[in-house]
Every structure is written in C-alpha cells, then in structure tokens.
Amino acid sequence: MQVLQWLTYAGVFVLIAIGIKSILSEHLRHGYILFVFALLMMLNLVILHRTGSGNTFLRIFIGIVAALFIYLVATGGESNTGPLWFYVFPPLIFYMLGLRQGLVVMTSCLLVIAVIFKFPELPFVITEYNPDFQLRFLTSMTFVTVFSYILDFSRRRARNDLIDLAERYDLASRTDELTRLSNRRDMRNRLDTEYYRFKRHGHHFSVVLMDIDHFKRINDGYGHDAGDEVLKDFAKLLKEHSRHLDVISRWGGEEFLILLPETSLVQALALAERLRFAVESAEFSYQSMLIPVTMSAGVCSISQFESIEGLLRQTDINLYEAKMKGRNRIVPMVKSTSRPEEHDSESV
Ligand SMILES: Nc1nc2c(ncn2[C@@H]2O[C@H](COP(=O)(O)OP(=O)(O)OP(=O)(O)O)[C@@H](O)[C@H]2O)c(=O)[nH]1
Numbered sequence: 001m002q003v004l005q006w007l008t009y010a011g012v013f014v015l016i017a018i019g020i021k022s023i024l025s026e027h028l029r030h031g032y033i034l035f036v037f038a039l040l041m042m043l044n045l046v047i048l049h050r051t052g053s054g055n056t057f058l059r060i061f062i063g064i065v066a067a068l069f070i071y072l073v074a075t076g077g078e079s080n081t082g083p084l085w086f087y088v089f090p091p092l093i094f095y096m097l098g099l100r101q102g103l104v105v106m107t108s109c110l111l112v113i114a115v116i117f118k119f120p121e122l123p124f125v126i127t128e129y130n131p132d133f134q135l136r137f138l139t140s141m142t143f144v145t146v147f148s149y150i151l152d153f154s155r156r157r158a159r160n161d162l163i164d165l166a167e168r169y170d171l172a173s174r175t176d177e178l179t180r181l182s183n184r185r186d187m188r189n190r191l192d193t194e195y196y197r198f199k200r201h202g203h204h205f206s207v208v209l210m211d212i213d214h215f216k217r218i219n220d221g222y223g224h225d226a227g228d229e230v231l232k233d234f235a236k237l238l239k240e241h242s243r244h245l246d247v248i249s250r251w252g253g254e255e256f257l258i259l260l261p262e263t264s265l266v267q268a269l270a271l272a273e274r275l276r277f278a279v280e281s282a283e284f285s286y287q288s289m290l291i292p293v294t295m296s297a298g299v300c301s302i303s304q305f306e307s308i309e310g311l312l313r314q315t316d317i318n319l320y321e322a323k324m325k326g327r328n329r330i331v332p333m334v335k336s337t338s339r340p341e342e343h344d345s346e347s348v
Pocket residue numbers: 178211212213214215216217219223224225226227228231252253254323327
C-alpha cells in the first residue's frame with residue numbers, strides 16, 4: 001500500500017505540473033481537467049485515511065488512472081501526445097491487480113481505445129489519429145501488455161518459489177530429520193511462548209522428559225539402523241498417544257520432551273504413565289526381529305518453578321531418578337496398572 005500512496009503523490013505532482021503548463025499554454029480546459037484528476041487522487045488518499053481500506057483505495061486509484069488515460073486518448077492531451085501515457089498502464093496494472101484482473105482491465109481498456117480510434121465522431125472523442133498511428137499504437141500496446149503480463153508472471157512465480165523455499169528451510173530448521181518431530185530449538189521457543197502465557201495469563205503447563213532405556217544396547221545388539229527404526233516408531237507412538245495441542249520434540253539422541261499446555265502435574269503424570277505402558281506393550285521390530293523397548297520419564301509442572309531452566313533441571317533430575325530406580329518408570333511415581341508393586345512408596 002505504501003507504493004500506491006507514493007504513486008498517488010507522484011501522480012498528483014505530475015498532474016498539477018502538466019495542468020499548470022497546459023493553462024500557461026492556453027489549453028485551459030485540459031489544464032482544469034488534469035486538476036480535477038489530481039483532486040480525485042487526493043480525495044482517494046483522504047478516503048484511505050478515513051476508512052483504512054487498502055482494497056477500496058486500490059480500486060479507486062485504478063479507476064481514476066484508467067479514466068485519466070482514456071481521457072488522454074480520447075482528447076489527445078496536448079498535441080495528440082496523450083496516448084503515450086498509456087504505456088505506463090500495463091506494468092502498473094499487473095503489479096497492482098495481479099495477472100487475471102490486470103488482464104481483464106487491460107483488455108477492456110484496449111477495446112475502449114479501439115472504439116475511440118474507430119468512432120472519432122463519438123461525443124466524448126475530440127481528436128482523431130491517422131490510421132498508421134492507430135495500428136502502431138494498438139500493436140505496440142498489445143506487445144507491452146503481453147510482456148508486462150509475462151514479466152509479472154515470472155516475478156510472482158519467483159516470489160512464490162522464494163516464499164516456498166523459506167518456509168521449507170524454516171520447517172527444516174525446526175524439525176528433527178529422523179522422527180519429523182520438533183527439534184530442541186523449536187521446543188525451546190515453544191517453551192518460552194508457553195512460559196510467557198503462564199506468566200501473563202496463568203495458563204499452567206507441564207512437561208514430560210522421556211528416555212528410551214538402554215538404547216545403546218539396542219544399537220549394539222541389533223545395529224544402528226534398527227536403533228533409528230526404534231526411534232521413528234517411538235516418535236509415532238508418542239504422537240498417537242498425545243493430544244493435538246501437545247508439542248512433542250526430540251530433545252536429544254534418545255531423549256524426547258513433551259510440552260503439555262493447560263495440564264496439571266497429576267494429568268501429566270497420568271499421560272506419562274499411559275505412554276510408558278504403551279511403549280512397554282508395543283511391539284517394536286526391525287527386519288522381523290522383535291526389539292523389547294521400555295522408557296523412563298521425569299515429569300514436572302511449571303507451577304512449582306520460577307523459570308524454564310528450573311523446570312527443565314528438575315525434570316532432568318526426575319528422569320535421572322527414574323533411571324537410578326531401575327528404569328521403565330515415571331518420577332514422581334504414580335500407581336501403575338502394569339506393575340503396582342513398584343510404585344507405592346512415593347505416589348503422587
Ligand atoms: N541409532 C541411533 N542411535 C543414536 C542416535 N542418537 C543417539 N544414539 C545412541 O543412543 C545411545 C545412548 O546411549 P546412553 O546415553 O549410554 O544411554 P542408554 O544406553 O539409553 O542408557 P540409559 O539412558 O541409561 O538407559 C548412544 O549409543 C548413541 O550413539 C540416533 O539418531 N540413532
């Protein structure tokens with residue numbers, strides 16, 4: 001919209017300058033009409049400032065410019081040079097309106113010009129052009145229109161390709177290549193955003209930090225590719241057992257962190273336990289070899305902490321404790337349906 005406003009200022013300046021020159025050359029009517037167009041452009045600026053509608057501003061601007069150029073063709077402007085201004089129109093119209101609407105407006109204008117050339121006796125036509133000029137003008141204008149269309153088409157396609165590329169790079173920079181989950185950097189940003197929401201609006205959230213037990217043994221026993229496959233299936237399982245608004249990330253090698261918005265510690269523990277049980281019960285396999293997989297997890301809720309760092313530190317401590325206590329468990333501990341005897345001393 002900024003470009004269009006500057007174009008309006010430039011247009012008003014040029015119209016007033018040429019208007020003054022026309023009046024000085026005794027072409028009073030032409031000069032005054034140019035002033036009227038300048039006034040209309042300024043009024044359009046006022047409408048923009050009053051309504052704030054860029055779309056209305058654009059449409060009125062195009063209407064005024066089209067009317068001005070057709071007026072210049074119909075009257076010849078000064079010394080029949082009016083049609084020359086029309087060469088400004090095609091690039092402007094495609095840039096402003098886009099390809100389809102630009103083509104409609106340009107075709108309509110060319111038709112109007114053809115009518116003006118063909119019927120000089122029409123009431124609003126006050127000049128006449130010789131047939132050579134008419135033919136050359138219409139042909140060259142058609143060329144300019146086609147070239148402007150192609151140039152704008154290329155410009156738009158290059159811009160879309162660039163946006164596409166930027167989006168793909170952006171996604172790649174936020175995604176873990178192996179599991180297609182959020183990576184650590186993306187999770188840090190999401191945690192910061194969630195922490196801001198918590199501080200500002202009091203929306204609680206919790207995190208679950210998971211680690212696949214004895215993952216090195218999987219790599220050593222079944223091979224690195226099998227380890228990769230387990231990581232992918234593990235990520236898929238986490239997705240299947242989480243809510244849509246939960247953010248799952250690959251936090252490190254075989255560590256995964258889930259951010260649970262609007263979730264209390266008790267709810268987070270229930271989810272972590274559900275995940276632990278799902279992992280334990282799932283059949284992980286690679287090339288028809290069954291691979292037993294379990295996970296340990298530390299869980300924390302933001303309400304107990306003053307910062308993201310404090311929250312993550314304690315979650316890590318809880319995970320470490322889960323490992324130390326024998327793995328395949330959650331800390332703080334909850335009652336488990338699969339192994340009730342192991343979760344009795346520190347239940348939440
Ligand atoms: N296949 C595969 N292995 C990975 C990847 N990232 C990390 N690892 C391996 O994960 C293993 C992690 O081993 P450790 O840190 O000793 O942990 P662990 O064997 O899971 O033992 P605990 O965590 O104590 O239960 C290392 O052998 C890493 O090489 C990966 O992308 N693919």
